[in-house]
Amino acid sequence: MHVTADSERSRNGAAPELRLVLCALDESLAAAWRDIADGRAGVSVYHGSVLDNRVDAVVSPANSYGWMRGGVDAVYATAFPEVEQQVRSAVLAYHGGELPVGEALLVPTGSRVPAWLISAPTVREPGERLPADTVSPYLAARAVLRLWSGAVLDNGIPVRRVVRSIALPGLGTGVGGATPELCAKQVAAAWDEVFTRVHSR
Numbered sequence: 307m308h309v310t311a312d313s314e315r316s317r318n319g320a321a322p323e324l325r326l327v328l329c330a331l332d333e334s335l336a337a338a339w340r341d342i343a344d345g346r347a348g349v350s351v352y353h354g355s356v357l358d359n360r361v362d363a364v365v366s367p368a369n370s371y372g373w374m375r376g377g378v379d380a381v382y383a384t385a386f387p388e389v390e391q392q393v394r395s396a397v398l399a400y401h402g403g404e405l406p407v408g409e410a411l412l413v414p415t416g417s418r419v420p421a422w423l424i425s426a427p428t429v430r431e432p433g434e435r436l437p438a439d440t441v442s443p444y445l446a447a448r449a450v451l452r453l454w455s456g457a458v459l460d461n462g463i464p465v466r467r468v469v470r471s472i473a474l475p476g477l478g479t480g481v482g483g484a485t486p487e488l489c490a491k492q493v494a495a496a497w498d499e500v501f502t503r504v505h506s507r
Contacts, residue, residue, distance in 0.1 A: 324348050324454060325471040328493070329356040330486075335476050338490035346497060352473070357385060361471040363412070363422035365450055367478060370404045370430045372397040377480040382423060386415040393425045404430075407442055410449035412457070412465060422469055426450045428478040436482040443477040443484055444492035450474070451500040 328339035329352045339351040356364055356378060366379050372394040374383040383390045392413040397405045405411060410426035426446040429436065436442055454472065457465045477493065478484035 323470070324466070325350070325361070326497070327352050327359050327361060327471065327473045328490075329354065329359065329473050329475050331355065332486075335479060335486040335489070338486035342490045342494035342497075346494070349497065355381075356473045356475045357381065359471075359473045361420050361473045362469040363424050363472045364415075364420050365472060365474045365477075366393070366423055366425045367428045367446055367475065367480075367482075368393065368405075368425045369432045369434070370397075370406060370427045371432070372405065372425060373432050375432060378475045382415075386417055386423065388416045389413065389423050392416075393423070397425075406430075408445040408449055410446070410453045412453060412469070420473070424450050424453060424472070426477075428482055428484075433481055436478050436484050440478065440482075440484055440488070441492065442482070443479075443489040444496050446477045447474070447493040447496035448500060451496055455500055 326349045328343060328349065330336035330339055336351060336353040343349045343351050352359055366374065366382055368374060368379050374380060374390040396411050396413050397403060400411060405427055407427045407430065410424050412422055412424050415421060415423050426449045428442040428446045454465055454469055459465060476486065477489050479486055479489050
């Protein structure tokens, strides 16, 4: 079962509660996360590994081809041995082999907790360095939140009913080279855009 961010069909009803956990291994990103979490209900910060949280889904800031060989993606591939193939198969089936930056897809991890992984590319090519003025963290975060708020599973159940909590690592802050401050501000902008739109429906 795979779901993409453009599988949006059901947009009725009030916005459900989402617990978004912003994760950071280093203090600079944790501090940037704390700055944006303050005043945003449902958003919290965890200083430690993304896999230390009991959440329904984790976010993979992957490349467009679904290779999971470096950074946090390598951690996921080790923890969930079948997940890279799940991502690559979904990318091929739904996007012709290349998931653009700004789109996201949901695949099962094969584990009970977390049960799901959301692949949201921040770069096209593995190992790509982002420009200083990149908007990739914003595009990836918006894709994750759009998928959560509007997509449905193959069986018609809204994603938001099965994914109530998400752990999000830095987007583009590793090999991509985005600064923690830039990443945090863009994630905050995506959160505000998606949830303002949801609440105004």
